[in-house]
Amino acid sequence: MSKRILIIDDEVEFATTLCQRLKLRKFEVEEAHSGNEGLAILKDFVPNIVFLDLKMPDMSGLDVLAEIRSVQPQSKVVMLTGHGSGAAGKQALAMGAVDYLMKPVDFRELIKRVTELTGGQEEKDGNG
Amino acid sequence: MAMDKEAILREQQLNSYGRLMASFSHELKNHLGIIRESGGLIADVIEIHAAGLDPALVSRIEKATASIEKRVVIAAQLFHHLSSFAHRADMPVASFDFNEFCAEAIALSERFARLKQVEILFEPSSVLPALYSSPTLLHHLFLLTFEKCLVQMEGAERLHLVPSAENNGIQLRFIREKSLFLPELFQDRALELVLAKIQGTLSVREKTVEISLMSLQ
Numbered sequence: 001m002s003k004r005i006l007i008i009d010d011e012v013e014f015a016t017t018l019c020q021r022l023k024l025r026k027f028e029v030e031e032a033h034s035g036n037e038g039l040a041i042l043k044d045f046v047p048n049i050v051f052l053d054l055k056m057p058d059m060s061g062l063d064v065l066a067e068i069r070s071v072q073p074q075s076k077v078v079m080l081t082g083h084g085s086g087a088a089g090k091q092a093l094a095m096g097a098v099d100y101l102m103k104p105v106d107f108r109e110l111i112k113r114v115t116e117l118t119g120g121q122e123e124k125d126g127n128g
Numbered sequence: 129m130a131m132d133k134e135a136i137l138r139e140q141q142l143n144s145y146g147r148l149m150a151s152f153s154h155e156l157k158n159h160l161g162i163i164r165e166s167g168g169l170i171a172d173v174i175e176i177h178a179a180g181l182d183p184a185l186v187s188r189i190e191k192a193t194a195s196i197e198k199r200v201v202i203a204a205q206l207f208h209h210l211s212s213f214a215h216r217a218d219m220p221v222a223s224f225d226f227n228e229f230c231a232e233a234i235a236l237s238e239r240f241a242r243l244k245q246v247e248i249l250f251e252p253s254s255v256l257p258a259l260y261s262s263p264t265l266l267h268h269l270f271l272l273t274f275e276k277c278l279v280q281m282e283g284a285e286r287l288h289l290v291p292s293a294e295n296n297g298i299q300l301r302f303i304r305e306k307s308l309f310l311p312e313l314f315q316d317r318a319l320e321l322v323l324a325k326i327q328g329t330l331s332v333r334e335k336t337v338e339i340s341l342m343s344l345q
Contacts, residue, residue: 011158017165024172082157083211104161104204107168
């Protein structure tokens with residue numbers, strides 16, 4: 001069974017491209033472009049990992065994180081942050097996120113986190 | 129009293145600049161993220177379909193995507209320093225890691241050296257105490273000193289930046305390898321003002337400019 005990933009980021013092009021790259025590696029991926037949209041998807045989709053942007057216009061990433069921890073505690077949340085100091089990422093860890101990645105995200109680093117957190121193996125297919 | 133108001137105004141102005149720069153830097157990182165993922169997606173697709181394509185074309189695209197990745201990494205590092213620099217203005221006085229401060233100041237000023245073909249060699253110290261001082265004034269002092277060093281240096285020279293722990297404070301030395309620094313070029317009103325404000329001293333001895341800093345009380 002393929003691992004499930006949810007990407008929540010208001011940068012549509014970023015979320016869509018990341019989604020495509022993960023699908024090439026046979027992950028089952030959903031994307032949302034706002035906090036509310038992400039929480040709505042979680043009603044029908046239980047991801048192994050959620051990649052969650054820290055700063056979004058409708059809800060802050062930390063508010064979305066708190067909600068995910070409440071409704072889908074089995075999903076592991078990795079924050080995506082552009083904050084230079086990493087302070088916001090550390091705050092997210094204290095609130096239950098399992099990790100954080102700095103933007104612009106290093107895809108190899110992201111795949112490494114997915115592999116570690118799901119115990120899976122990455123593999124590319126030809127459906128690009 | 130008038131001076132106090134002026135100082136408060138300057139502080140608030142710096143704080144505003146810092147917030148704007150941090151926000152701008154954050155926004156640019158988002159653009160870099162999209163460029164990076166788009167380049168990565170092209171690389172993924174080419175890798176998957178390489179067998180059916182002209183090898184020369186594949187090679188050209190692979191070089192282009194590798195170049196995108198390399199430049200994004202360099203730009204991201206610069207924005208990381210810019211973002212940290214911007215947040216320095218959050219607090220007028222703060223306790224901070226001096227090695228990190230130097231790395232940031234060098235990254236932001238390195239272009240001036242590159243234009244003069246001067247190579248910067250930073251030698252961080254593992255035993256520095258935290259410094260409690262004004263980060264924005266220290267950046268100002270660093271840039272003034274750095275520029276005065278560069279003015280006296282010619283192409284293909286190397287400038288070593290060496291922080292060390294000295295007498296309960298920190299010393300930062302700018303050391304060139306070839307000629308001597310001219311002390312008179314460091315006699316400058318702007319330098320005097322900032323040194324007085326942060327209670328630091330500057331001395332010039334042969335190939336070395338030394339800045340001594342103490343934590344503010």
